[in-house]
Amino acid sequence: MQLLKQLTQITAVSGSENNLFDLIQREIKPCVDELYTDALGNLIAHKKGGGKKILFAAHTDEIGVMVNYIDDNGFVRFSPVGGVDLYASLYQRVVFANGTVGTVCFESKSDVKKDLKVSTMYIDIGARSKEDALKLVTPGDTGAFVGDFVHRENTVVSKALDNRAGVYILIEAIKRLKSTSQDLYFVFSSQEEIGLRGAKTAAYTIEPDVAIAVDVTDTGDTPGCETMEVRLGGGAAIKIMDKSVITHKGLRDLLVRCAREHDIPYQFEILAFGGTDAGAMQTVKSGAATGAISLPLRYIHSPAETASISDIEACINLVSEFAKKDFILV
Amino acid sequence: MLKILSELDGVSGNEKSVSDFIISQVSDLATQTTIDTMGNLVFYKKGKKPSSKKVAVFAHMDEVGLIVTDITDDGYLKFAQVGGLDDRILLTQRVSVGKSKVKGVIGIKAVHLQSKDERSKVIKSDQMYIDIGASSKEEAEKLVSKGDYVSFCSEFCRLSNMRFKGKAIDDRAGCAIIMELMKDCYDNDIYFCFTVQEETGLRGAQVLSRRIDADVALVLEATTASDTALSEPHMYGTALGLGPAITNMDNGAYSDEALKRFVITTASTRGIAYQYKLTSNGGNDSRQIQTGASGCRVCSISLPCRYIHSPVSVADGNDYESMKKLVRAVLNDIENFLSSDQI
Numbered sequence: 001m002q003l004l005k006q007l008t009q010i011t012a013v014s015g016s017e018n019n020l021f022d023l024i025q026r027e028i029k030p031c032v033d034e035l036y037t038d039a040l041g042n043l044i045a046h047k048k049g050g051g052k053k054i055l056f057a058a059h060t061d062e063i064g065v066m067v068n069y070i071d072d073n074g075f076v077r078f079s080p081v082g083g084v085d086l087y088a089s090l091y092q093r094v095v096f097a098n099g100t101v102g103t104v105c106f107e108s109k110s111d112v113k114k115d116l117k118v119s120t121m122y123i124d125i126g127a128r129s130k131e132d133a134l135k136l137v138t139p140g141d142t143g144a145f146v147g148d149f150v151h152r153e154n155t156v157v158s159k160a161l162d163n164r165a166g167v168y169i170l171i172e173a174i175k176r177l178k179s180t181s182q183d184l185y186f187v188f189s190s191q192e193e194i195g196l197r198g199a200k201t202a203a204y205t206i207e208p209d210v211a212i213a214v215d216v217t218d219t220g221d222t223p224g225c226e227t228m229e230v231r232l233g234g235g236a237a238i239k240i241m242d243k244s245v246i247t248h249k250g251l252r253d254l255l256v257r258c259a260r261e262h263d264i265p266y267q268f269e270i271l272a273f274g275g276t277d278a279g280a281m282q283t284v285k286s287g288a289a290t291g292a293i294s295l296p297l298r299y300i301h302s303p304a305e306t307a308s309i310s311d312i313e314a315c316i317n318l319v320s321e322f323a324k325k326d327f328i329l330v
Numbered sequence: 331m332l333k334i335l336s337e338l339d340g341v342s343g344n345e346k347s348v349s350d351f352i353i354s355q356v357s358d359l360a361t362q363t364t365i366d367t368m369g370n371l372v373f374y375k376k377g378k379k380p381s382s383k384k385v386a387v388f389a390h391m392d393e394v395g396l397i398v399t400d401i402t403d404d405g406y407l408k409f410a411q412v413g414g415l416d417d418r419i420l421l422t423q424r425v426s427v428g429k430s431k432v433k434g435v436i437g438i439k440a441v442h443l444q445s446k447d448e449r450s451k452v453i454k455s456d457q458m459y460i461d462i463g464a465s466s467k468e469e470a471e472k473l474v475s476k477g478d479y480v481s482f483c484s485e486f487c488r489l490s491n492m493r494f495k496g497k498a499i500d501d502r503a504g505c506a507i508i509m510e511l512m513k514d515c516y517d518n519d520i521y522f523c524f525t526v527q528e529e530t531g532l533r534g535a536q537v538l539s540r541r542i543d544a545d546v547a548l549v550l551e552a553t554t555a556s557d558t559a560l561s562e563p564h565m566y567g568t569a570l571g572l573g574p575a576i577t578n579m580d581n582g583a584y585s586d587e588a589l590k591r592f593v594i595t596t597a598s599t600r601g602i603a604y605q606y607k608l609t610s611n612g613g614n615d616s617r618q619i620q621t622g623a624s625g626c627r628v629c630s631i632s633l634p635c636r637y638i639h640s641p642v643s644v645a646d647g648n649d650y651e652s653m654k655k656l657v658r659a660v661l662n663d664i665e666n667f668l669s670s671d672q673i
Contacts, residue, residue, distance in 0.1 A: 015584045039545060039586070040625040066579055069564040069608045077564040079579065079610035119565055139606040140578035140590065191584060201625030 001156065001309070003027065003171070005149040007164035011097055013064030013142035014081050017041045017190045017198075019097065020060050024167065024188055028174045032186070038205070040198045041190035045174065051182040051326060055208035055288070056173075056319060057199045057277045058166035059192030059215065062159070063301055064144040065094055065104070065123065067137050074127030076102060079118065081142055082193030083274075086116045088302050094143035100125055100136040102143065147303025154233070154309050161305040163192070165295050165312060166214040173319035181326050192277055196244070199277035203284040210251060210289045210329065213278035214319060216307070217242075217269050217294035226272065230296045232306070235265025236314040239292035242271035244279020247291035250330045255291065255318065258325060264317045265310070269294050289329055293318055331509060332486070332494075332650070335502035339426060339481035341395030342412050342530040345369055348391040348502075352509060352524055359512045360522070370538045371524040379517045383668045386521040386544035386626075387511070387657070388535065388615055389504025389551070390528035393497065394639050396480035398427065398460070401471060405464030407434065409455070409480060413529030417455045419640045425460060428478035434462035484641035492647040493570065499643040501528070503633045504550030507654045516661050518668070528615050532582070535615035539622025546589060546627045546668065548657060549616040552645070553577075553607055553632035566608055568634035570646040573603030574653035577630035582613025583620045586627035588672040593629050593660055602656045603648075607632065631657060 012019040021043050025035060034046035043060070063082035070076055080086070089104045090112075096102070102125035106112050110120035123143075127133035137143075147159025158164075170186050177184075185206050190198030192215075203211055217237050220228025230237050238255045239247050259266040269292075282290035295315050298306040340348035349371045357363045360373035371391070394413030401407055407427065423436045436458050441449070460480065464470035486496035508522050521542055525534035557569035568575040576593060577585050597604040607630075616628040633653055636644040 015579070015587060038625050039627045040621070042625075066610070068578075068606075068610070071564065077608070081579065119562075139608065140585075194579075194584060195582075197584075197621045198625075200621045201623070205624045 001151050004156065004165065004168045007168055008149050008158040008160045011095055011144040012060055012062060013144050014061040014191045014194045015041070016097065016142055017060040020167070024171065027171050031174050031177070038201065040201045042198045042202045043188040044202060045186040047174070047177065047180060047184040049180045049183045052209040053183045053185065053206065054323065055185045055187060055203060055206055055211045055281065056170055056323070057187040057189045057202065057211065057213050057281065058170045059163045059189045059198065059277055060167055061190055061193050062144055062162070063193050064142050067139050067141045069139065070130050070133045072130050074125070074129050074133035076123040076125055076133065076137060078123055083301055085301060086118060086121065089145065092303060093146040094123060095146050096137055096141050096143040098136070101146070145303045155306055156309060157304050157306050159303040159305065161297055161307050162216045162300050165216060165297070165307055169214055169295065169312060169315045169319060172316045173323065176316070176320040177323055180324050182323060184323055189277055196275065196277050196280035200280040200284055203281040203288065207285060208288045211278065211281040212290070213276040213281070213292040214315065215276040215292060215294055216297035216300060217271050218274070218300060219296045219298050222298055228272070230267055230269050232296050232298060233308040233310060234267040234296060235311060236318045237267050237269035237294040237296055239269045239271070239278065239294055242275050243273060244275025245282050245290055245292070248289035251289045251291045254327050254329070255293065255322060258322045259318055262317060262321045264321070265314050266318065332503060332506040333496070335506050336486040336496035336498050339479070340391055340393055340498070341397070341479045341481055342392040342527045344479040345391040345526045348505070349524065352505065356509050356512050366537065366541065368534050368537055369526040370534045372538070372542070373512060373522040375512065375516070375520050375522065377516050377518040377520065381519040383545040384521065384542065385518050385664055386523055386542055386547040387508055387661070388523045388525060388547055388549045388619060389508050390501045390525045390534065390615055391505060392526055392529050393500065394529050395482065396425070398474060398476055398478045398480060400476060401467050402459065403467050405466045405470040406459040406461055407470065407474065408459055411455060414639055416639065418452050420455055420458060421453065423641060424483040425480050426483050427460065427462060427480050428474045430473070432462050432473045433483070434460040437461045482641035489644065493644055494647060495642050495644045497641040497643065499633070499635050499645050500552035500638050501550070503552050503645065503650060507550055507657060510654060511658055511661065514658065517665055520661060525615055532615050532618045535618040536622055539619045539626070543623040544619070544626050546664065547616070547619045548660065549614060549619060549628055549630040550657065551614050551630055551632040552635040552638060554612065554638050555634035555636045558636065564608065567611070568605060568607055568632070570634050570636065570644070571648060572605040572634070573649055574656055575605050575607040575632045575634050577607045577632065579610050580607070580613050580630070581611065582617025583628055583630070585629040589627045589629045589667065592667045593631065593656070596659050596663060597656050600659055602659065603652050604656065
């Protein structure tokens with residue numbers, strides 16, 4: 001879990017994904033044939049083979065805040081980057097790439113209970129003046145929410161498990177993959193949280209036959225939550241549908257068969273809200289058979305995202321076993 | 331130049347008079363001119379040296395406006411909006427309808443006849459109509475037809491303090507700057523692109539980005555300035571007089587970190603004023619350009635503009651000059667960026 005911990009604690013908000021590249025490259029370089037980056041901030045690993053072109057995508061970016069404006073007293077106004085729940089962000093700490101820590105606050109005379117707007121919120125970075133603040137942050141800088149990594153028996157709690165857990169799953173799957181007859185691309189994709197952007201251009205260049213997003217999904221196993229089949233500890237979730245994609249039926253069947261053959265625990269996922277890179281990859285150019293392998297995750301987009309270690313293990317197995325396989329897609 | 335461009339009518343889907351004018355002015359300066367089925371206009375200009383990467387500059391030709399949807403028995407024209415318009419700015423506007431530029435006004439019941447209730451409410455645009463002076467359907471149909479585009483009539487003119495007002499500053503300002511910059515010769519090959527239908531959903535750029543598939547693109551735009559008495563400073567977006575605005579992030583795209591830094595360094599080393607766009611609202615062609623094909627490093631540079639999407643947009647001549655200077659400097663030095671290890 002040391003690697004997962006490292007991955008989650010690096011600040012890499014959408015647009016600054018390169019903060020993760022050194023670590024990922026160090027881990028997988030010996031196991032792949034080619035490793036390159038592109039204009040959107042994707043890191044792409046290629047493991048050559050003669051068969052079908054299969055693309056696995058795990059996005060590297062996390063949600064956060066962007067500095068917009070600094071007032072005369074050194075308080076920072078900001079924009080959310082990605083799906084930030086404003087209420088959940090109140091009094092959270094954010095950390096910028098240079099280590100500056102700030103607290104998310106709101107104008108105390110504003111009506112926080114009824115109508116919390118980002119225009120009445122600010123970040124206190126402890127600066128006394130605009131000049132003082134500008135030494136620490138500049139407009140355009142992004143900060144991530146702080147959330148320590150905690151490892152309890154079979155669960156982990158941290159910020160950015162969405163989607164560093166997916167990144168970790170791909171890294172570990174690559175390491176386990178000794179040989180393959182398929183032509184494999186592992187895309188560590190950028191800017192998913194702000195509109196599935198990196199995966200879209202990566203799929204455009206690679207033109208895969210099969211595209212699989214490896215990301216997190218919501219669960220339906222906590223008190224008073226929306227009804228949903230997925231539960232923590234129930235295994236790798238094979239996506240059937242979300243707001244962005246309907247998984248290719250043949251691909252879904254193949255994933256299920258692969259899980260059964262290798263005794264990998266799995267469950268089906270239908271996500272009522274939200275989407276993944278799969279949505280962007282499916283319709284690029286002439287299209288790809290697309291699906292997703294999802295890690296069940298509680299409290300998504302909070303600093304206390306919670307995942308099960310056995311689910312992570314199931315996802316790694318499913319990715320690596322599927323990547324080895326020769327198959328006919330119908 | 332900006333005056334002529336601003337006064338041309340080119341509501342989304344009907345950009346022809348703008349593109350004809352641009353072609354007449356600058357096609358001599360280009361190595362190759364292409365116009366696609368949608369009406370996007372591209373001037374490719376070969377550089378003095380061989381280029382390894384594709385560099386493009388974009389501005390959109392279209393403007394917001396109206397389109398005639400129906401003609402009433404009394405000869406009034408019903409209309410729909412083309413692009414994002416605020417109903418409140420429509421009343422009492424002077425407009426020009428169709429190819430033959432039939433003059434009209436957007437009317438409203440006289441204040442004397444309105445009930446107390448009516449006076450305090452904003453009238454929705456579907457309750458408004460254009461009055462071209464016709465007194466019957468037949469009479470109106472001789473002058474205009476359903477589907478005719480409607481543009482605002484607004485003379486471009488100077489205000490005090492180097493400022494000017496006009497319609498369609500968004501984005502004829504970008505067009506004018508590109509046209510002026512095309513006169514220069516650059517080391518790199520450059521694609522100078524003028525897109526259509528930005529205001530109705532970045533549609534021209536969607537197909538053009540696939541055709542060009544540039545490595546680096548500058549998107550020249552006009553953006554909202556709300557440095558007016560009723561806003562708080564952190565909600566200004568941009569302010570007039572502080573130089574062109576550089577976008578960090580908006581709803582559609584994320585400026586490439588390295589390219590943005592290069593643009594800012596270029597501005598600071600040459601003493602060119604610039605500001606950041608302070609809010610993340612809105613979006614422009616850069617969304618399609620960034621992700622339309624294999625991926626492109628984009629940066630939006632915008633002219634701050636008050637009362638944008640209205641016939642009385644106000645912008646600052648000094649900002650305009652600084653923007654031109656900045657984009658010229660970036661294009662002149664772009665090879666330094668392309669060959670740097672950041673990309």
